[in-house]
Amino acid sequence: MPRVKVSVIVPVYNTGKYVDECAPSLLGQSLPPEEYEVVYVDDGSTDDTLDRLQKIADAHPNVQVHTRPNSGWPGAPRNLGMRHARGEYIQFVDHDDTLGPEALERLYEHAIRNDADVVLGKMSSTMVRPRRLFRHTIDACTIENDELMQSMSPHKMFRRAFVEEHGLRFPEGPWILEDLAFVSAAYLKAERIAVLADYPCYYWMKRDDGGNNTQHRFNPRHGFWANCRTIVGRIKDGTEASDDVDALQNRLLHRLYHVEVLSRTREPEILREDPAEQRQRFEAARELAREEFPAAVREGLPAVSRLRAELLERGDFDGAVALAERVREVKARSTVGGPRWEDGRLVADVTLELLRGDGEPLAVVERDGKRWLDPELLDGVPGTRDGWEVRDPFRLAYAELIVKDRDREDWWYPEGDLEVRLEPLGEGRARLVASGRLSLDPERLAGGRPLERGVHDVWAFVQLLGVDRMVRVTGDGAAGGPAAGPALTGGRLALPYWTGSGQLALDVDQRQRRLGPDTAAAAATNSARGERSLSLPYVAATAGAPAPVKVAVAGLSVDATLLPGSGGTAVLRLPGRLKVPTGRHPVTLPKESTPVAYAVVRDGLLLRLQGPAYQAGSGRRFLEAVADNGQVRRVRRRLGRNG
Template sequence: MIKASVVVPVYNPGPYLQQCAESLLGQSLPPDEYEIVFVDDGSTDDSPAWLDALAAAHPRVRVHHQENSGWPGKPRNVGVELARGEYVQFVDQDDELAPEALERMYTLGSRNSADIVLGKVGGTMTGPSNVFAHTIASCTVADAPLIESLTPHKMFRRSFLLGNDIRFPEGRVRLEDQLFMARGYTRAKSVSIVGDYVCYLWIRRDDGGNNSGNALNLRAYYGNLREVMDAVVEGTEPGEVRDRLLRRFLRVEMMGRLREPRLNRYSEAYRNAGYKEVRKLALERFGSGPGGVVDGLAPIMRLRVTLLQRDRLDGLRELAQRCENVRAEVSVESAGWHDGAFRVGLRVGLVHTDGRPVVVTERAGRYHLDDELTAGLPTLPDGWDVGDPCEHVTGEVRAHHRETDTWWYASEPLRGSLEPLSHDGPQPRYQVVGTGEFTLDPDRLAGGAPLAGGRYELWVSAQILGLGRPLRITLDGRQRRDESVVPALVGNPARIVVPQRTLPVGQLTLRVDDRDQALAGAVASLGVGPLHVSGSHLKLSLPVRTGPGAGQHDVEVVVGRAGSAHTLPGRIVPAQSAVLALDDVPELPTGRHPLALRTDSSGRRPAAQIGVAVVREGRIVAVHGIGYRALPRRLLVRLTEGRRLRRRAYWLLGKLPEEQAELVKKAVRRVARWSPPTSR
């Protein structure tokens, strides 16, 4: 039985096709349970012959050659017709599937009778998407934000596509993917989402060949958007679900063109042409006043649409300029370990360029948007009523894995509240803020699965009053957080997780599995002790938290300097604060010796010093901390607290010759990473 057919439209792919094919041939699904259907759309390079040779060597590969159609739609449709699998997975010729993608997607989809299966997307051409925040066994477009993922690189039940006559438009049609997905989502009775494994890798080509950012034919583009919206209307009943789906196209494809930063950076001719087409479609579909679709927008977006309906491009441009000068600020209210998970409490608010908060003013029991955003805007003599200011406060905390460019999500949402501000007049003023406490469990954060090893940068994405901002989560170096932001030993088998404040911006990161000896640097900076000695056995307390049920972690301890050092097996043992345990310590020469730690079992990285061992009569009798050596780093932290100072430093670096600038950067990075002298 063929469980899945992978359909790949091909046209002059160059060297990228081979990488794609290798990823498809390397799937964990047994070879007799899937097939790969390449549809050559009249390629003029050597790919047709290469594909034929590939099919001759691999029975699960099939190739179909046809005249050039000029767009991926027809090759995909032909691929569906030729497919023999229960499910069809679409893949572009320059993208890849992760090794377990087909197996995981098919298993989840077939178990839940899914018509469509979404696999988490990663790679160099995609950003974060909370559609893939968690694995979902079964959902529909009515109860999940599926409409936010409109690319077709998904798995579809073949009988579902054929039975509902869901096909790609053929020929050169803009938004053909959105039309296909709108028809699919509104007809699907069950959709599954694989959120704990990156299935689809969307790769940016070196030549930019898969970047569709060319100038649009605006009239044709919005004509095609009409068809997409028609498909939504055709597939839904009047009401909240239909309004929410249509609202997405109003917010993104239409109003996204009429807001900052793009609106005021277009050429005048292009801006006017885009405005004309957007307004024409908006009036046609949503009328000239309030309605279910418009009313559900966040306050500032609803204000933009109102200005559009009233034909005030000048007002839209002024509002875009004012909103571009608004930024968001995040503060860490709490941080630390709790039951094996790192928890961080956040507060996010909007501020003007001078740091004053963006406010809402209460007038006769109603809340009005900050006058600095609305004063003087055409047709708004009485300001702008925002309704419930907290209704549209949303957001989430994200962990970005730099090595794989993958985003993972905490499960808790950001919630809105009003903070009263002091005022001189009779009208109370408030700042709308988003707050929340977020759990980052290294054993569950990857969509319910453990995080892979590496560095994870922490971000918060916030939407307040209709303005969205992604923000680095930064720790204030002036606040003492040594007692909470400490390393931890979690899980069994035990894993080391080290929270760090990276320079120069102070972003909070989690280093998982300690591949770069971050634990030793943290321990040295925070301090060690006390030491308990019993004969040849010793236990040294470490500033390392341990989660419930955590196992022990084997390490190496190096005592002495290079050339005369003793390397001893040790282990980090769970306790209220973890201890470094050494058994059968041999006799050592009397004196003071560097004591270094290596958690990287591969031996590729040297041990990093965490203290000084005092040896008398052959035995270690004390270990002194070396935290004072972190003083250069602490001074650097204080120096980089101010944004203006950081900008000035970058400006000065830019004035240096390239070679000297690199030397300065290298020295700063060495201090910023701070780890004590190393031993082999």
């Protein structure tokens, strides 16, 4: 009997239709069914969930269904699932999420190849922004790689023997942050952790009924603050204390402090919640920060975040609200210079910066040999009349470009890095900007594989001075117009354009855009002449398979071909025979009236293609006229027979 490589553990409660939506992705894995199992654990559902599960189990021998009394939280069902699991590795999946078709096979192979205790698979999500942790595949690392703290959900693959050896279990009952408790403990114990970033393994999507949003997060019964204290204590117990802001313990605690504590002092939460309730959270966060987090964690924050921490520790709720109102107005701006094709890649120069609410750059001011945070940002913030020092303007500053597959919610990272620099503005003022080159290769961007057919939007994430923003990468091009000429890559057309909001996007394989309107002007200037094919100098091309394209010749729809030609341009080729009258006919693309070529046809045979601007010599025009004149040809044939 084949050994079970992976046990997929799925806690469920009153899941209803979402069980049926998730199940196909679990049961249709590329790993053979006998090599993995799906362990459903029902947490006392009161709807028809259990009946749905039983039907799935009856039809699939590798599915188990177990039940338990309702616990109100996923921890207990996951623990029960682990007790029944037989797999070498355990993969946790929530009942309303899905797996990529090859997820288990790829994760297992990556785990075995690297002898990993924990494997993090690339996540695609509408719930959280992309994490730079998944920019590159990592064969082996440890908790020293603090970027692991960006991914604290349990949707990972764990070696079962490792889990049992260290007695790793989820807290049971209503225990908010149970994911963080389990995952942080695993990170601290693991000898080898691997990251699989070149394939979307896990799809964590927002439900249409909002049912997978964490609700009642601060309900006292769930013990949010006490649980956070517990997790901080475990991290401190498992690492060495230090006053160095970059020591491991302080780097690991940074995530908890920034996400679970400072979030209570910042926008949008502090501005949208009931003030009385938010004051209670603020005071609870203050107590936790002062009692549990070393000073080095706060001192290691960038300028704006450090100011938030200062206001929190002082208990200045009104100051925190005022700062949140000012920071909420800060916007990110992108500048894109000249998108173009180079060696099969769409390249462009990109610059990112932050602007205040009045549209001016968010500045750093030099005074008395020190740097200070933009006084306009601090206007109206209590306790900052003397300014706020920026000790290190580059502290935790970074920016990156990201490409989103609009149809699949997959996020990919193009080649190249953005560099953060301080740019003088004059009069002792400077701004932080991030700049670099976008280099988008449609044939390799998706984890070394070609992008799927569809529209791919270009985004950027920027974090400067402790202010972070996701921003659309936009340019000065007309909304809806072309951003660069089309390209033939890997046998498919890639069409860069500006969306209606001005965002740079790439349509691969004509998902929404068509070759035509964007190329009309360039096509009209083509003065070349070929035989049955014609060079299109306005279409870039790299080596690869031909691409089919529809054209119209004398009103007849014709299946033509685009193929790579010499000089990095594409070539349009028409069939040798066409069912059109003898003569010179315009060749147009769908929904476009401007010809991209003219076809010279005689007796159904395509003699040659000519560019719209092609001008033959007078003698040549006469000969062509003679050659294309049916009466002259009939006279010639008659003379030939009589002779």
